Amino acid sequence: APAISRHDYQPYPYRLPRVALQFDLDAECTRVHARFEVERDGGGLPPLVLNGQELSLVSVSIDGTQLDAGKYRLDDETLTLFPEAARFIVEIASECRPAQNSALMGLYVSGESLFTQCEAEGFRRITWFPDRPDVMSRYTVTLRGDKTAYPLLLSNGNLVAGSELENGRHEAVWEDPHPKPCYLFALVAGSFDCLERRIRTGAGRNALLQIYSDKGSRNKTEWALDCLHRSVQWDEQRFGLQLDLDRFMVVAARDFNMGAMENKGLNIFNSSYVLAEPDTATDASYHGIESVIGHEYFHNWTGNRVTCRDWFQLSLKEGLTVFRDQQFSADMMAHGLSEDAARSARAVKRIDDVTALRVAQFPEDAGPMAHPIRPESYQEIANFYTATVYEKGAEVIRMQHTLLGEEDFQAGIREYFRRHDGQAVTCDDFVDAMDSVYRARHPGKSLDVFRRWYSQAGTPRVHVTLQHDADQGLCSITLRQHCPPVGIEKLQSPPLEKPPLHIPFALGLLDAQGQALALRHEGQEHETVVLDLCAESQTWTFPDIAERPVASLLRDFSAPVIVEYDRDDAELALLARHDTDPFARWEAGQELASRQLLAMSQSGSAKQEDAILIETWRALLHDPALSDAYRARVLTLPATKALLEKTDPMDPLAVAQAREDLRARLGQALADSWLAIYQACAAAEPREYSPDAVSSGRRALKNLALAYLAAGRHPQAESLAQAQYESARNMTDRMGALSALVGQGDTPAATRALRHFYEQWQHDPLVVDRWFALQATACATRTDTVRALMLHPAFTLRNPNRARSLIFQFCMNNMLGVHRPEGYEFWAEQVLALDALNPEIAARLARAFDSWARYAPSNRDAVHSALQRIQQHEPLSRNVAEIVSKALN
Ligand code: B3K
Ligand code: ZN
Numbered sequence: 001a002p003a004i005s006r007h008d009y010q011p012y013p014y015r016l017p018r019v020a021l022q023f024d025l026d027a028e029c030t031r032v033h034a035r036f037e038v039e040r041d042g043g044g045l046p047p048l049v050l051n052g053q054e055l056s057l058v059s060v061s062i063d064g065t066q067l068d069a070g071k072y073r074l075d076d077e078t079l080t081l082f083p084e085a086a087r088f089i090v091e092i093a094s095e096c097r098p099a100q101n102s103a104l105m106g107l108y109v110s111g112e113s114l115f116t117q118c119e120a121e122g123f124r125r126i127t128w129f130p131d132r133p134d135v136m137s138r139y140t141v142t143l144r145g146d147k148t149a150y151p152l153l154l155s156n157g158n159l160v161a162g163s164e165l166e167n168g169r170h171e172a173v174w175e176d177p178h179p180k181p182c183y184l185f186a187l188v189a190g191s192f193d194c195l196e197r198r199i200r201t202g203a204g205r206n207a208l209l210q211i212y213s214d215k216g217s218r219n220k221t222e223w224a225l226d227c228l229h230r231s232v233q234w235d236e237q238r239f240g241l242q243l244d245l246d247r248f249m250v251v252a253a254r255d256f257n258m259g260a261m262e263n264k265g266l267n268i269f270n271s272s273y274v275l276a277e278p279d280t281a282t283d284a285s286y287h288g289i290e291s292v293i294g295h296e297y298f299h300n301w302t303g304n305r306v307t308c309r310d311w312f313q314l315s316l317k318e319g320l321t322v323f324r325d326q327q328f329s330a331d332m333m334a335h336g337l338s339e340d341a342a343r344s345a346r347a348v349k350r351i352d353d354v355t356a357l358r359v360a361q362f363p364e365d366a367g368p369m370a371h372p373i374r375p376e377s378y379q380e381i382a383n384f385y386t387a388t389v390y391e392k393g394a395e396v397i398r399m400q401h402t403l404l405g406e407e408d409f410q411a412g413i414r415e416y417f418r419r420h421d422g423q424a425v426t427c428d429d430f431v432d433a434m435d436s437v438y439r440a441r442h443p444g445k446s447l448d449v450f451r452r453w454y455s456q457a458g459t460p461r462v463h464v465t466l467q468h469d470a471d472q473g474l475c476s477i478t479l480r481q482h483c484p485p486v487g488i489e490k491l492q493s494p495p496l497e498k499p500p501l502h503i504p505f506a507l508g509l510l511d512a513q514g515q516a517l518a519l520r521h522e523g524q525e526h527e528t529v530v531l532d533l534c535a536e537s538q539t540w541t542f543p544d545i546a547e548r549p550v551a552s553l554l555r556d557f558s559a560p561v562i563v564e565y566d567r568d569d570a571e572l573a574l575l576a577r578h579d580t581d582p583f584a585r586w587e588a589g590q591e592l593a594s595r596q597l598l599a600m601s602q603s604g605s606a607k608q609e610d611a612i613l614i615e616t617w618r619a620l621l622h623d624p625a626l627s628d629a630y631r632a633r634v635l636t637l638p639a640t641k642a643l644l645e646k647t648d649p650m651d652p653l654a655v656a657q658a659r660e661d662l663r664a665r666l667g668q669a670l671a672d673s674w675l676a677i678y679q680a681c682a683a684a685e686p687r688e689y690s691p692d693a694v695s696s697g698r699r700a701l702k703n704l705a706l707a708y709l710a711a712g713r714h715p716q717a718e719s720l721a722q723a724q725y726e727s728a729r730n731m732t733d734r735m736g737a738l739s740a741l742v743g744q745g746d747t748p749a750a751t752r753a754l755r756h757f758y759e760q761w762q763h764d765p766l767v768v769d770r771w772f773a774l775q776a777t778a779c780a781t782r783t784d785t786v787r788a789l790m791l792h793p794a795f796t797l798r799n800p801n802r803a804r805s806l807i808f809q810f811c812m813n814n815m816l817g818v819h820r821p822e823g824y825e826f827w828a829e830q831v832l833a834l835d836a837l838n839p840e841i842a843a844r845l846a847r848a849f850d851s852w853a854r855y856a857p858s859n860r861d862a863v864h865s866a867l868q869r870i871q872q873h874e875p876l877s878r879n880v881a882e883i884v885s886k887a888l889n
Contacts, residue, residue, distance in 0.1 A: 113190025186263030262299035278689035286691035319393020347582035370487030514578025629697025656815035667712020703736030776809035839877030
């Protein structure tokens with residue numbers, strides 16, 4: 001497929017101020033009648049090109065006159081009309097087939113209900129329309145359907161009329177007062193439970209918050225409703241942004257391609273981000289719901305009130321909204337805690353976010369799909385809902401927050417809305433608003449260099465050198481940045497010039513005992529200074545540093561970069577024990593463990609000198625100042641995927657095996673401590689479940705201790721896990737125990753527990769997903785185990801959550817299982833099977849081995865033939881074709 005380029009943007013030649021849609025809903029065949037006003041501002045009357053896919057045209061008319069076939073042009077993707085006036089009304093009648101729609105884009109069936117998903121380009125599967133975000137209209141939507149099958153008929157905005165029709169049908173009319181692009185359109189029809197709350201916003205508006213879910217699930221939506229209410233309050237308090245609707249609805253769908261969708265006033269969610277009760281949802285699910293409910297709600301301003309001009313600007317709304325949901329979660333985690341405990345809770349959130357970035361985004365930024373947060377071109381936009389656009393995009397917003405500070409950042413946000421409320425704009429427009437505040441408050445400074453983050457792909461490396469002059473008491477730090485070519489950049493000749501970026505680099509210095517030193521910078525003394533690295537290389541000198549200090553680098557992960565600094569293990573151990581910045585402290589421990597793991601993976605032997613690591617781990621285990629949640633993070637070994645990024649060539653099996661071996665070694669060497677910790681945490685578990693930072697942290701540490709005991713084959717591990725499984729009063733503990741049992745291999749206890757678990761929870765699809773996922777990622781699982789699980793009656797490829805729980809978990813998260821010739825073959829087979837049903841999901845799976853070109857030769861060759869097999873298959877969706885062609889480039 002041809003690539004679409006960012007620079008080719010052309011405004012749409014017409015305005016469509018009002019749209020009226022009428023749906024005669026039916027799962028087999030839905031009739032859609034669309035009526036819209038069209039207005040031309042400029043001169044001439046260019047053709048009116050409308051997008052449409054998989055639709056049957058019934059009729060098309062202009063100003064009430066039906067057009068003969070010769071008066072319009074119709075192909076697979078477009079309907080073109082030839083206007084004869086500057087203002088006219090178009091009416092189109094068409095049909096679509098929801099029950100046949102396995103791609104889950106446009107109008108589709110899930111369970112017995114009808115749902116829509118339009119972002120990015122799904123509206124064209126509902127009716128012919130200019131399916132692009134810069135065409136904004138006011139919508140009136142009339143829904144008609146069978147009253148028994150579809151007692152609830154929902155769309156965006158306010159319900160303005162409802163009536164009974166003949167033949168057991170009824171009708172509802174919805175009006176959305178806010179102009180919107182069509183990707184924010186939604187409808188839902190079906191039979192649901194509803195949990196609701198009437199609230200009064202800070203501005204005195206009465207609003208109704210509603211969560212709709214499958215019949216019988218109402219008691220699982222309390223947490224989601226609570227999160228929604230807190231999101232409304234938080235956006236008022238922290239960002240000064242008010243709810244602008246009388247009614248805000250969230251509907252849970254069992255079949256959904258991603259997490260959730262921010263349709264104006266009618267968010268549609270994957271049920272996994274709505275439904276939770278202690279018995280079925282883990283702490284991680286509770287926190288995931290909080291962040292996704294927050295995320296979609298925050299889109300109401302950052303995405304909906306101000307939207308994207310074109311899809312290249314996706315990070316305008318996604319990076320900003322991820323930043324906002326991260327801040328929301330951090331504030332929620334820290335809420336009600338003492339200052340120190342709050343700092344630690346925020347650091348835990350930061351550690352989790354950075355870990356996710358390193359596991360998903362860093363590899364992406366080094367692989368064939370590398371792209372700037374504002375991509376330059378794409379073949380299929382669905383492939384660009386990436387970790388780069390979202391998570392790196394959030395880091396780029398976060399750096400602006402760091403440079404401006406909270407107060408000025410909020411001033412920048414106000415300026416952004418003052419300029420652009422109601423518009424479809426670009427990333428540059430956002431930075432312009434921020435820059436106007438930055439320049440005003442910091443004469444001589446600007447975001448000119450900073451803007452390059454929007455156009456440069458790849459993870460920059462910052463090389464650090466420290467020089468100490470004992471005579472003068474001076475310490476100087478030199479930072480040197482470079483960003484190697486990535487993805488298609490590597491093919492360019494002459495090699496692409498990558499100019500330096502503006503990197504806010506947070507630095508602290510400690511003395512040899514681990515005490516923080518005061519740093520004089522720009523006339524003030526600080527424990528942490530943020531250095532503005534804007535050139536290829538810069539040096540800063542700090543006075544009154546008597547002895548050679550220990551550097552604490554990139555505190556709080558102040559920029560999405562890789563730090564290169566040569567230092568010995570003893571220094572890392574010191575930082576791991578004493579750094580006053582909790583993020584950098586965690587980082588030091590991770591670096592120490594990484595070195596051990598990489599040495600083990602390269603020598604192929606577990607017999608490596610590991611005393612310093614074990615002693616550091618022991619010190620951390622017993623440090624009473626650390627919160628349980630934080631301790632659970634510092635004592636977790638780095639993720640295999642993050643480790644692999646540090647190797648060349650990559651040997652996934654060796655690294656994964658080294659991680660298993662070191663876990664066992666730490667389990668054994670520190671067995672008494674793990675046992676003591678386990679027992680202390682277990683004894684402190686309250687009867688009443690709560691997902692708050694303290695209790696979830698305690699459970700995380702307890703289950704980590706159990707996992708180490710199991711990995712170290714402690715004689716009590718199995719009985720502890722079994723007892724915990726049997727007495728668990730929440731899903732976190734039940735899963736912790738089950739995973740410890742399954743981690744022991746195919747033991748009778750593991751088999752029994754797995755069988756019991758399925759029998760007990762077989763009627764709850766989200767819990768059955770956990771059951772599949774746990775087996776998919778178990779270290780003894782191989783391709784044949786997965787094939788056998790695919791024959792289980794509960795398995796289906798058609799439900800994305802189920803496909804993800806088994807196939808994706810195995811292919812993407814079971815390194816020991818999948819990185820074998822038969823694993824790669826299995827993967828190719830599943831990509832093709834999914835592609836026939838749901839190209840968006842298939843294309844995600846197709847990215848499992850994006851890093852293949854950096855693998856050691858035997859793995860590389862095997863992935864290569866699997867990729868070729870996919871590429872040669874006909875038919876192949878545009879989605880998968882783009883991924884494999886880039887991978888094979
Ligand atoms: N904006 C949606 C993503 C839609 C992706 C469609 N392929 C969810 C979100 O980021 O909030
Ligand atoms: Zn989003």
